[in-house]
Amino acid sequence: MNWSLAFEPLLSWPLLAAMLVPLALLAAVGLWFRQRGAVLRLVALAALALALFNPVFLDEDREALKSVVAVIVDRSQSQDIGDRTAQTDAAVAGLKERLARFKQFDVRVVEAGKSGAAEERTETRLFSALDGALRDVPPSRVAGAVMITDGEVHDVPAGRPEFNAPLHALITGHENEKDRRVRFDKAPRFGLVGKPLDMTYRVIATDGQTGPVDVRVSVNGQQVAVERAFIGQEMPLQVTIPSAGRNIVELTIPKEDGELTDINNRAIALVDGIRENLRVLLVSGEPHAGERTWRNLLKSDASVDLVHFTILRPPEKQDGTPINELSLIAFPTRELFVDKINQFDLIIFDRYQHRDVLPILYYDYIAEYVEKGGALLIAAGPEYAGPSTIARTPLMSALPGMPTGEVIDKAFYPRLTELGQRHPVTRGLEGSEASPPRWGRWFRTIGIDRPEGEVVMKGAEDRPLLVLDRKGQGRVGMLLSDQGWLWARGFEGGGPHVQLYRRVAHWLMKEPELEEERLTADGRGMTLEVRRQTMSDDPGAARIITPSGKPLTLTLQKSEPGIFSGSMEVGEIGLYQVANGDLTALAHVGPINAPEFGDVVSTESKLKPATEATGGSVRRLVAGTGSDIALPSIVPVRGQAEAAGRDWIGLRTTDDSVLKAVSRVPLFGGFLGLGLLLLALGSMWYREGR
Structure with a gap:
């Protein structure tokens, strides 16, 4: 029973003051002058005042509130090492059982690090979960918190935690764990393709x-070197970036006997390969x-260095103009096609015909250049079907089709073949989905016989x-019309000439994005995405190996031709290996070299300052090299009492409660109040009437 006295006045306080103050002054004057009946007059006034103030006894029925205990369970990936998961599960079950014995505690169990979001799995953030x-x-209802973790927590407050209750930490794992790891110290984000890139790394032992250790260096899954490193020292590393786009540089050290885990024995750096300017020779x-369509396209591409020559004066032209009066630049055939031919990434012959400008032997050099990995594009015009065609030179071995001698001067809409709808050079060209395509017409086609390739x-x-x-290690393209400029001029709405020409040029120069099989x-985030580019109808499922070595299968669905x-x-989180057919790829899911895998040795030191600042404690669940956990006892404490001992942890109880019901007993209510008031007034009247 919680009895208390309260006043519930019948009138407002200003009215009570206006009524009772004058009466009190009259009663005081009577007492001062010792008038007859002054005391009884004061008693009657007091009875009237009590009746108006309406005193009430209240009996409150209250229910005590529970104190809230937060149990924060670390489910990050470092907790999967060894028998930490089993220790954690056993500790959670035992802690729930012990806390259930105390009815004054409301237990909230929160598992941290289990979310599918990559940001939450990158680091162990137990204080955010708390x-x-x-x-x-x-705050008055917080009993305390218990963290079950390996101690590798990455959001520990720098100073005193904003937590006004005992914080206890139960550490999984074992004492004196041993581990080695490798990490990049300096890893540039970008690198030039084919050029050495300087990096540094370090091997750390807890x-x-x-001493020395062998470090295996791989680029895009292919081992390129084995370096000799000294533990604890920053070591230099130089790698060559093989391709444009994303490249994965991986360092791996062998697992040592007795080492805790090899999950952090590899380090990853993502390097975006950037090509130096591509050199293109346009003749x-x-x-x-x-002609200007090709020139404008190549000049507008900042990644292309263009060398362009136009044969304005063939050797057979004789008009009697003195040589010293000619302002034309001599065509440096030997320099271009002998001395520096291998410096070009692409050679384009635009309506070129053999007119003895190039010695016949030089065509053989061009064919050899293609065979060894060069790129050649023939933009054919009527000359290709004529008697001076370059198909009648040693270059014929590199050409994908021989001319029939026909020039079909007939209007047509360029269309994609069935193969072209799937080929990365022509797939999805703007306007190609309509029939006929939403393009302008061309008016000339050069006939060829038995084309090779696609x-x-x-x-x-x-x-x-x-x-x-494809010819040997190189590539050849042939555009059998000189009418592409109609699209550039917007004839009949034009067409995607920039997109088409640029794709053709970049396919010839072996851009990875345009490979038929890729x-x-x-x-x-935490989603692995796989993309297969193929000319086949069904590439089959992708085979995946997770960072821990677990095999998975992913069905690939057709998204477009x-x-x-x-x-x-x-x-x-880590490096996934993906395979489909003869092709393989690597992908890193989650942040690169996440702190979660930086240091995986269980420790008490990181949480000790925070627990001591709140009056809590930090202790290991398993002593020595044993396997049985030892849970501390739970002791309810009040106020600022000590909250930790050798084999127990304390949790505070609260004095907070919730009001369920109130019983009212008026003191001057009913006949009792009326009788007392009449008695007081009657006594006053009787005394003054004598």
Whole structure:
């Protein structure tokens, strides 16, 4: 029973004051002058005042509130090492059982590090989880918190935690754990393709070990070197970036006997390969309407260094002009096609014909250049079908089609072949989905016989229009019309000439994005995305190996012609190996070299300052090398009493309660109040009447 006295006045306080103050003054004057009946008059006034103030006895029925205990369970990936998961599960079950014995505690269990978000799995953020668990709890009701973790917590406050209750930490793992890890100290984000890139790395041992260790260096999954490193020292590393786009540089050290885990024995650096400017040689046989289209396209590309020559004065032209009056630049044939031919990434012959400008032997050099990995594009005009065609030179071995001698002067809409709808050079060209395509017409096609390679576009009478072929290690393309400039001029609405020409040029120069058969994988958050570019109808499923070595299978679905893709949510941060057919790819899911895997040795030191500042404690669940956990006893404490002992931890109880009901007993209510008031007034009247 919680009895208390309260006043519930019948009138407002200003009215009570206006009524009782004058009466009190009259009673005081009577007492001062000792008038007869003054005391009884004061008693009657007091009875009236009590009746108006209406005193009430209140009996409150209250229910005590429970104190809230937060149990924060570390479920990060470092907790999967060894038997830490088993220790954690046993500790959580035992702690729940012990806390259930105390009815004054409300237990909230929160598992941290288990979310699918990559940001939450990158670091162990137990204090953020603690704040979230107690966000709706008043500070007076917080009993304390217990963290079950390996001690590798990355959001420990620098000073005293904003937590006004005992904080206890139960550490999983074992004492004197041994581990080695490797990390990059300096890893540039970008590198030039084919050029050496300087990096540095360091091997770290937790037990103070020194000495040499072998470090295997891999680029895009291929081992390129084995370095000799000294533990604890910053070591230099130089790698060559093999391709444009994303490259994965990986360092791996062997697992040592007795080492805790090898999960951090590898380090990853992502380097975006950037090509130096591509060198293109454009040779125009004679001025024509489409010549500037090629020139403008290549000059507008900041990644291309263009060398352009137009044969304005063939050798057979004799007009009697003295040599010293000619302002033309001599065509440096030997310098371009002998001395520096291998410096070019692409050679384009635009309506070029053999007119003895190039010695016949030089065509053989060009064919050899293609065979060894060079790129050649033939933009054919009527000259290709004429008697001076370059197909009648030693270059014929590199060409994908021989001319029939026909020039079909007939209007047509350029169209994609069935193969071209899947080929990365022509797939998805703007306007190609309509029939006929939403492009302007062309009016000339050069006929060829038995084309080699892949015919991806067709012209008049379904003749080949664009042919792409591989010759040895190099590539050759042939555009069998000189009418592309009509698209550039916007004739009949124009067409995607920039997109088409640029794709053709970059395919010839072996840009990875335009490979017919290509497998790529990427990590977005905790999702692994796989993309397969292929000319086949069904590439099959992708085979995946997780960072821990677990095999997975991912079904690839057709997303567009020539493209199959799939994605899956994964639970591990690290490097995934993806394979499909003969192709392989690597993808890193989650942040690179996340702190979660930096130091995985269990420790008490990181949480000790925070627990001591709150009056709590930090202790290991397993002593020595044993396997049985030892849970401390739970002791309820009040106020600022000590909250930790040798084998026990304390949790505070609260004095807060909630009001359930109130019983009212008026003191001057009913006949009792009326009788007392009449008695007082009657006594006063009787005394003054005598």
